[in-house]
Amino acid sequence: MNTLASVSAAAAPLLAGWSVHTLLLRRRIARIRLDPLTGLPGRAQFTTSARRDLRAPGAVVVLLDLDGFKAVNDTHGHAAGDAVLTAVGDRLQTWAALLGGSAGRLGGDEFAATAVIPDSARRPFELRELDEVLCSPVPFRGAELTVGASIGAFAVAGLPAPALDLALRRADEAMYAAKRTGGGWRIAEGPIPEMTTTNGRRTGRPGTTAPAGGRR
Template sequence: MSGRILVVDDTASSRVLLKARLAAAFYTVILAESGAEALRLAEENEPDIVLLDVKMPDIDGFEVCRRLKANPHLAHIPVIMVTASASEAEKLRGLRAGADDFLTKPFSELSLLARIRNLLRMKLMFDELRLRGETIRALGLPDIAELPAKGAKRVTRILTVAADPLVADTWAQALARQLSARTATAQGVADALAAVTSSLPDAVVVDQEIGAETDGRRLVSILRARPETRRSVILFVAGEGRQDLAAQALDLGASDTLIRPFEMAELVTRTSTQLARKHLSDRLRESIREGLMMAAIDSLTGLFNRHYALRHLRAMLARAGESGRPVAALMLDLDGFKAINDTHGHLAGDAVLREFARRLQENVRGVDLVARLGGEEFLVVMPDVDASVALSVAERIRKAVEQPEFRLGEGEGSVRVTVSIGVGLSEPGETDSEALIRRADAALYASKNAGRNRVTVEKAA
C-alpha cells in the first residue's frame, strides 16, 4: 500500500532519519520543520498520514493536531504523535487532541510501519466512502452530510476478552463507567464468539492472553474475518515489551493496540477514539445507502422514480438492440384522480397511489420495472416481450385496479379507481427511448379518448 506521509519535526536529524526509513518502505515523504509549515503543507498536499513531533518552538504538536482535526478538509487524516520522552499525562493529552497514536522514541521500525499500514487501510476505507458520497452529490442529490441522522442513539456495546476474569472485568467496568457502554466479558475464543453472536459488540478489547488454547492474535484475525464483526472496533492489549505482538495484531486487523503497563484512561481514550471513527463510518455508509435510495426510489410508493426508470429504459433498449427481442413500455394514468383528491383529500389520494403501486407490482412479471413518473402517472418497462404478452399484462393490471374498490383508510369507506393504459413496443434495433415513450403516451391518450379504463396498443407504423 503506497501513501504520502507528512513528517513534522523541528530537528533536522530526526526528519532525515524518518524520511530514510519511510522511503525505504516505499512511502512518499513530505517534510515540514515547524508547526506552521506542517499546517500549510497538510492543506496543500492532503497527506495520507501525519507524523507529528510534540516539541516544536512555534506551534507545538498538540496544537497542530487540534488544528488539523478542527479543519473539515483535514480532520480525516490520521495523526501519529512522536516524542522523545512522554509521561502518561502527555500521551493522554495527545490522544485527546485527536491523535490516532502516540509513539515514544526510540520506537521500533516494526511498530511504526505496522501502525502506518493500519492507519492507511483505515484512511483508504474513509476515502472510498467520501468518494461515494461525492458521486451521490454529483448525481444532483442532497449532500449526505446534510441528511438528518436517523434513529435513536444506540447503546454502545463493548466486549472484553482476557484469560484472567479479573482483568476482563476491570477493563469492562472502566469502559462501562467512562463511555456509558453496556459491557460483557469472555474467556477464550469459543466463549468470545458465543458472546459476539448473542449480542453484537461495537468494540472488542482482546488481551494477548485469552485462554490456554491460543492467544489473542488468533481471536483478532477470526473477528476481523467474520462478516458481523468485520466493522467492529478491535483493540489488542500486548504484554510489557511485546511491541512485536502489537505490530502483528495491527496487521491481522486490530484497530488499535495498547502495551502494558497502561492507565485505564488510555484504554478509555483509545476505545472512544475508535468508536467515534466507527460511528462516523457507519453513518457515512448509512447516508450513502439513503442517498442511493433517494436517487432511485419514489418515496411515496417505494417504486423506482422517473430519473432511474428512464435511465434504465435506455440501458434496456441498448441491450434489446443486441438480442433483437422487443421492449414494451406501458404508460399508465389513473382516471379521474384529481376528483379523488378533491373529494377525499390528499391523504386519501396518497393512499390510493400507494395501493395502486402495490397492485401494479403484483401484476407485472418479476423482470419488469415499475416506476412512478410523477403525480398519478406510472411506467412499466417490460424486456423481452411481444405485443400479446404486453397486452395481456396490461389487461391484467387494468382488471386488478378496477376491482376490488380501493379502501381509503379506517372508517373512510372505499372508492372506485380505474386506470388507462397505453402500450408502446420497440422496433427491432430501436434505441431511442424517448420515441418509445412518446408512442406509449400516444396510445395512453387514445385510451383516455376512447372512454378510459382501457388498454390501447400503439398502432404499427
C-alpha cells in the first residue's frame, strides 16, 4: 500500500497538469470557433447549435444582412463598421437567447439565428421587434451610426423533419424579398423553394453567377 500510495502521490501533479492542459486546449479550440470581432459562433459552430435548436416545437430560422453598411464603412471608417457589427451581434444574440435560440455570424454583415416561437401569430411581432432593435443607432465616438436590416425567417413546423439547409434557403429567399422592397422582415411560407440556385446557393448571392435568363 505504501508503494501504491507513493506512486499515486507522484502521479498526482502530472495528472493535474494534464487536466489543466486539456482545459486550456478546449478553451482555445472554442475561441477559434468564435468570430473574433463579435464573439458570436462562426458558421460551423452555429450550424451545430442550430440543428439542435430546430428540434424544439415552434423553431424558427432567421437570416439577415445589413443595409447601408458599406456607406458606414466608407464614410466613418472600418472602426465604425466594426462597432456596428459588434452591436448587431450583441443585439441579435440577446433577442435569440430570450426566445430560446442561438445566433451566429456567417461572414461579412450576414448573421443567422434561431428562435422558438410556437405561436405563429406572435412571429410577426417578434420579427418586428428584432428589426427595430437592429436598426437602432449605434453610438460611436460622439456620433450615431445607423444601418438598416433585411430579415428573412422560416418556421420549420411544416417540414417532415428538421432540415437546416432547407430552412436557411427559405429564410434566405425571404431575406432577399425584404431587401428588394427596401428592408424590414419577411416570413417564407411553405418548404418549396421559390428561386433558382447556382452551385447550391440562391442565384445572385455573392459567389454565384446567374445563368442566362435565370431569376435574380
